[in-house]
Amino acid sequence: MRKSDHQIPNFTYQEDEKLDIKEIVTALLHYKKSIFVIVLIATIIAASRAYFAPSVYQSKSLMKISQELHNYGGFVNMEMYPEMSQIEDELVVFKSRIVAQKALEALNLGTRYYTTKFLRTTELYKDSPFIVTYQFIVPELYGKRFKIVPVDQDKFRLVIEAPFKDRLVKRLKGLFASQGEEKREVSYDALHSFSEKIETEWFSLSVQKISKLKKQTYAFTIVPNHAMTNFVRAGISTSKVSKSGSTIALKFTDTVPLRAQEIVNSVAKSYIDENLALKSKSAKKQLSFIDMQLKAIDKALKGSAEKLQEYKATNIVVDLSSKASMTATKLSELESRLYEINMQIDIMEGILNHIKSQSDLSNINMDYTRKSSPTIDALLEELQNAIATYATLSVNYTEKHPEIIVIKRKIISLKRSLKNALESNLRVLKNSKRRVLAVIEEQKGTMKSFPEQEQKLGQLTRNFMINEKIYSFLLEKRAETAIEKSSTISNTRIIDAAELPRSPIKPKRFLIVLAGIFIGFSLGIGQAFLRIFLDDSIKSSEDIEKLTHVPLYGVIPLLKSEKVVPYYREAIRALWINLAFLKTQSKSKLVSITSTVSGEGKTLTIFHLSRMIAKNGNNSVIVLDLDMRKASLHQHFGLDNSKIGMSSLLADKCSLEEAIQKTEIDNLDVITSGPRTSNPTGLIMSIVLESIIEKLSQKYDYILLDTPPIGLVSDA
Numbered sequence: 001m002r003k004s005d006h007q008i009p010n011f012t013y014q015e016d017e018k019l020d021i022k023e024i025v026t027a028l029l030h031y032k033k034s035i036f037v038i039v040l041i042a043t044i045i046a047a048s049r050a051y052f053a054p055s056v057y058q059s060k061s062l063m064k065i066s067q068e069l070h071n072y073g074g075f076v077n078m079e080m081y082p083e084m085s086q087i088e089d090e091l092v093v094f095k096s097r098i099v100a101q102k103a104l105e106a107l108n109l110g111t112r113y114y115t116t117k118f119l120r121t122t123e124l125y126k127d128s129p130f131i132v133t134y135q136f137i138v139p140e141l142y143g144k145r146f147k148i149v150p151v152d153q154d155k156f157r158l159v160i161e162a163p164f165k166d167r168l169v170k171r172l173k174g175l176f177a178s179q180g181e182e183k184r185e186v187s188y189d190a191l192h193s194f195s196e197k198i199e200t201e202w203f204s205l206s207v208q209k210i211s212k213l214k215k216q217t218y219a220f221t222i223v224p225n226h227a228m229t230n231f232v233r234a235g236i237s238t239s240k241v242s243k244s245g246s247t248i249a250l251k252f253t254d255t256v257p258l259r260a261q262e263i264v265n266s267v268a269k270s271y272i273d274e275n276l277a278l279k280s281k282s283a284k285k286q287l288s289f290i291d292m293q294l295k296a297i298d299k300a301l302k303g304s305a306e307k308l309q310e311y312k313a314t315n316i317v318v319d320l321s322s323k324a325s326m327t328a329t330k331l332s333e334l335e336s337r338l339y340e341i342n343m344q345i346d347i348m349e350g351i352l353n354h355i356k357s358q359s360d361l362s363n364i365n366m367d368y369t370r371k372s373s374p375t376i377d378a379l380l381e382e383l384q385n386a387i388a389t390y391a392t393l394s395v396n397y398t399e400k401h402p403e404i405i406v407i408k409r410k411i412i413s414l415k416r417s418l419k420n421a422l423e424s425n426l427r428v429l430k431n432s433k434r435r436v437l438a439v440i441e442e443q444k445g446t447m448k449s450f451p452e453q454e455q456k457l458g459q460l461t462r463n464f465m466i467n468e469k470i471y472s473f474l475l476e477k478r479a480e481t482a483i484e485k486s487s488t489i490s491n492t493r494i495i496d497a498a499e500l501p502r503s504p505i506k507p508k509r510f511l512i513v514l515a516g517i518f519i520g521f522s523l524g525i526g527q528a529f530l531r532i533f534l535d536d537s538i539k540s541s542e543d544i545e546k547l548t549h550v551p552l553y554g555v556i557p558l559l560k561s562e563k564v565v566p567y568y569r570e571a572i573r574a575l576w577i578n579l580a581f582l583k584t585q586s587k588s589k590l591v592s593i594t595s596t597v598s599g600e601g602k603t604l605t606i607f608h609l610s611r612m613i614a615k616n617g618n619n620s621v622i623v624l625d626l627d628m629r630k631a632s633l634h635q636h637f638g639l640d641n642s643k644i645g646m647s648s649l650l651a652d653k654c655s656l657e658e659a660i661q662k663t664e665i666d667n668l669d670v671i672t673s674g675p676r677t678s679n680p681t682g683l684i685m686s687i688v689l690e691s692i693i694e695k696l697s698q699k700y701d702y703i704l705l706d707t708p709p710i711g712l713v714s715d716a
Contacts, residue, residue: 028528035524039517046516052120053512055504059260061250061268062241062496065090087246089389090492091238094250094271096392100232102270107262109232110225114145115215125256128220129213130194134205137222140186141202148207148218151191156207158198160188232263247495257501264498272492290477297471304464331443332465334436339470341433345426351380352422355415376421383414553578556605572608576616579702588697591704596711598630606706607636614668619701622660622669627708628680631673637663645674649692650683656695669700681713 028035065087093099113128114121130148147159162185186202194209205222235254241247250268254260390407397404538544541555554575559568579591593609595602606623614621625633626646634641639661649659649671659671677683696703 027532028525031524031528031531035521035528038524038527039520042516042520042523043513046513046519049516050507050509050512053507053509054121054255056253056255056506057257057260057501057503058251058253058505059257059264059498059501060496061264061494061498063248063250063268063271063492064495065246065248065492087240087248089385089392091240091248092389092392092396094238094267095233095236095396097229097233099267099270099274100229100236101226102274103232103263103266104225104228106266106269108225109228109259109263110223112221112223114219114221116217117215123256124218125259128218129211130207130209130218132205132207132220132222134203134222137203137205138186142223142227143221144186145219145221148220149216150213150218153209153212155191155193156213157191158188158207160186162187232267235260235263236267250498252498253505261498261500268494268498272494275492290474294471294474297467297474300467304467307463327443328462329465331440332462332469334440334443335462335466336469336473338433338436338440339466341429341436345429345433348376348422348426348429351376352419352426355419355422376418376425379414379418379421383411383418386411386414553582556601559601559604569608569612572605572612573616576609576612579613588700589702590693590697591702592707593704594707594710597709598712600709602709603627603632603636603706606704607633610668610702610704611665613702614665618667620667620669620699621702621704622671622696622700623704623706624671624696625673625706626684627706628673628677628683629708629713633670633706634672637661637670639663639670639672641672641674643675645672647674647677647680647683649674650686650688651677652688656692680708 111132111134113124113130113132115124116122132146141160144160147157147161149157149159151157188200188202190198192198192207194207197206198204203222232252235252237251237253239249239251241249250264252260252264252267254263386407390404390411393401393404393407399405538547541552544550544552554571556571556575557564557567559565579589582589591609593602593606610621610623613619623633624646625631627633628647631641631645634645644654644659646659648654649656659674660669661672663670683689693703
């Protein structure tokens with residue numbers, strides 16, 4: 001037997017055995033090259049992914065939002081509806097389309113510039129050596145790359161071509177699908193000058209150079225600025241800094257750090273401006289209403305003053321008595337009170353009718369109900385906030401979304417509560433109106449007892465005083481409203497403005513490479529175990545001992561270099577010693593050596609083994625070359641094989657003594673294979689071979705048979 005110098009232990013785990021870690025390590029070391037190659041490939045792929053993946057930066061701003069939560073007269077239990085928190089609603093508003101569109105008004109994100117540096121595409125934000133202005137562009141070219149290839153500092157080539165992936169897909173579709181009417185691809189390649197107006201059927205633009213172009217190629221894409229809304233909304237994220245607090249973190253992630261910072265600050269400013277606009281809208285409506293009332297009261301006041309002055313000029317009227325004067329003063333106060341009650345009734349009825357007939361309550365002015373009825377004011381404010389939240393959520397969710405369902409239920413409940421509160425207040429106001437009217441009629445009856453001129457003068461004076469009081473009241477309200485409008489501030493403030501991020505948040509390049517090494521190592525180990533599992537060949541003496549009961553007499557290494565010669569000779573010596581200690585019934589020992597296929601070294605082994613036995617053991621040895629199909633033993637011994645040999649002896653063409661040839665070693669004889677024959681199997685199976693071996697066993701201590709390969713022919 002012989003064994004390769006690269007041996008793979010074939011380890012199998014059985015119930016009565018322990019898994020040998022040493023065998024596992026030895027087996028894996030055999031496949032170390034393939035493991036290393038797989039680890040190297042995985043590492044290269046991971047390193048390429050880490051290198052070409054764009055760096056993503058995040059800019060963050062901290063904002064304080066005033067959370068005005070009320071129990072609204074007990075109509076809404078906030079413990080039962082924690083999702084109604086205004087902070088949670090405002091987090092949704094930050095990602096709304098309205099805020100994104102307002103933020104884009106201060107930014108120019110639609111035109112983006114690129115260049116290639118060290119095989120990696122880099123975006124040039126506000127750092128491009130040229131700028132592109134366009135008049136129009138067809139929607140098919142939105143986001144499509146325009147390549148700029150500088151020819152010199154005055155001219156460039158403008159190229160538009162489909163990406164390789166799109167071209168490949170189109171070609172494959174052309175091969176496997178019928179050629180129908182296809183969408184026309186825009187392709188363009190022409191030479192232009194900087195500052196030249198380029199007009200085609202697809203676009204109209206110009207490229208202005210602002211600095212020297214250092215790279216070989218540049219590129220740009222065009223998307224209308226208003227169409228970048230989804231880009232802003234996709235990158236924006238909001239979160240509460242603490243669970244119960246009102247401070248939020250506004251973040252934006254982007255591959256360009258400066259753009260991330262600008263978008264965060266712009267979104268924060270747009271949100272505050274929108275908040276101020278909503279507050280100012282209410283004050284403007286109130287001022288408009290007061291101005292209309294002032295105009296009407298001013299006209300009435302002038303009329304009553306003119307009538308009073310005219311009456312006094314045409315009539316000689318004595319001063320009213322103190323009682324009549326007090327009555328007139330009281331009547332004027334009652335008339336003013338009646339005017340206020342009627343105005344409140346009109347407001348309440350207007351709000352009630354608006355609630356019954358309209359769904360949009362955002363234009364109702366709450367300042368008229370704030371002093372008269374805090375409960376109605378609180379309910380109305382909560383209802384407006386709920387409707388605004390519903391409008392915001394409906395942009396992003398369908399009517400079946402849980403948050404939409406909850407806010408709709410809340411709106412219905414608030415409308416019902418507000419309607420009940422308004423009807424209750426109307427009943428109270430109408431009762432007050434009836435009481436005031438009764439007192440006025442009573443005072444008027446008193447006035448009738450005065451002389452006619454005094455009554456007339458008292459009536460004119462009373463009208464003048466009423467109009468004057470109402471005018472003063474409206475002037476005071478207008479001044480308050482104007483002051484409130486000018487001092488309106490947002491209940492949201494920026495604590496920390498967004499800063500320019502210095503380092504990316506992803507990708508974690510070191511971790512990606514580390515993961516690639518780990519995955520490659522795992523795949524390498526896996527493929528090694530799979531190959532070991534699928535390999536059922538014999539690779540070591542231990543495999544033979546485990547899988548068979550065949551006795552093992554020696555292991556001979558492959559003789560492929562001079563370095564192995566000492567180990568080879570020692571292995572032959574060990575084999576001879578093991579054979580020497582075999583117990584046999586006969587005098588001589590018969591040893592047959594074969595192999596699976598030719599070229600495995602059986603003839604060389606029998607040559608060295610026979611010499612070892614004959615030289616060192618003083619034993620007589622004879623070697624029979626039974627490989628009559630491909631004889632080579634005589635070449636090792638330097639003997640003639642052309643005349644006689646085993647083929648002649650088995651065919652009775654010569655005697656045994658004639659067939660035996662001497663070698664240079666006294667105790668070593670050889671019978672070569674002899675001339676080639678057409679029926680070696682028949683000769684070997686004849687009874688002659690058995691008689692020859694019996695005769696030789698009487699004369700020699702060892703009989704060595706060099707047989708044909710057992711895996712190729714049946715002779716052995």
